[in-house]
Amino acid sequence: MKLDFAYYPGCAAKQVQKEADVAARAVAGSLGITLHEMPRATCCGAVSLRETRPAFSLAVAARILSEAEEGGRDLVTICNTCLQTLTHANHRFKTEPELLDKINHVLVQAGVRPYQASIQVYHLLWVITDQIEPEKVRAKVVKPLKGLRVAPFYGCHNLRPEEIFDAKAGEKADHLDRLIVLLGGEPVAYDGHDKCCGFHVMLSDKVEMRAMVARNCLNAKEAGAEVMITPCTLCDMSMGSFQGPAEKVVGKRIELPEMNFAQLIAVAMGLEGKAGLNRLHVSPKAALSRRGIG
Incomplete structure (x- = not known):
């Protein structure tokens, strides 16, 4: 292909x-x-x-x-x-x-x-998980995730409405979960993985948007997540850069490293120079180091 x-x-x-x-x-x-x-x-x-x-x-x-x-x-x-x-x-x-x-x-x-x-x-996530043989992806992994507990945050716009997406996508999509396993990590199941990140109500109701961010992140962290990944740059913006403001709304510390799915792949493939981890609002470096990945 x-x-x-x-x-x-x-x-x-x-x-x-x-x-x-x-x-x-x-x-x-x-x-x-x-x-x-x-x-x-x-x-x-x-x-x-x-x-x-x-x-x-x-x-x-x-x-x-x-x-x-x-x-x-x-x-x-x-x-x-x-x-x-x-x-x-x-x-x-x-x-x-x-x-x-x-x-x-x-x-x-x-x-x-x-x-x-x-x-x-x-x-691009679908291309990597559906159009490339898993063995080819695994062969590129030089720094396996060693059981790193990763929360997959799908968001909503690659899931719904289900009828416009390919049969492998939609409400039952498992692309992120499969990717995490392929990289040597452990997907974390939690309430919120398929919810909205809040980005599209950012201007109309900033308090609710930040509360949504907090709920999703805290649910993932309480389920044992060490990091979170998303397949969406708008979700990245919400779940990453708005974690600080979200903490102020709910009065709780979150501190859950969030990154784009491509960044996690880059880390596992030894492409740290292209991963852009220094641009993240909550650094995943400590979590990666604990697993001997960093």
């Missing part, structure tokens, strides 16, 4: 969560996954645009998808919200030909190549 994709990291990975992008590129390169830049791609518009200006949101998604399709490649991302937004639009384009015709009319007027709805949208 040719692992050749148009790469859409999303806005957060280009700005505040750059460590996720750097780690993802390093891990992909090590595993033989080719990620092609999308120089004309813009923000996907996320949920806010889809809710306020749905037709505009579809046109933005179609333009992004068309750029990937023009190169003859499926699209891969490392952001759950980008994943859901583009997958939702792609699902509609593939099942509603009249809608696709209308959106393509808009694209043509703007001088953009019409989208033929011939490609798929994937998460």
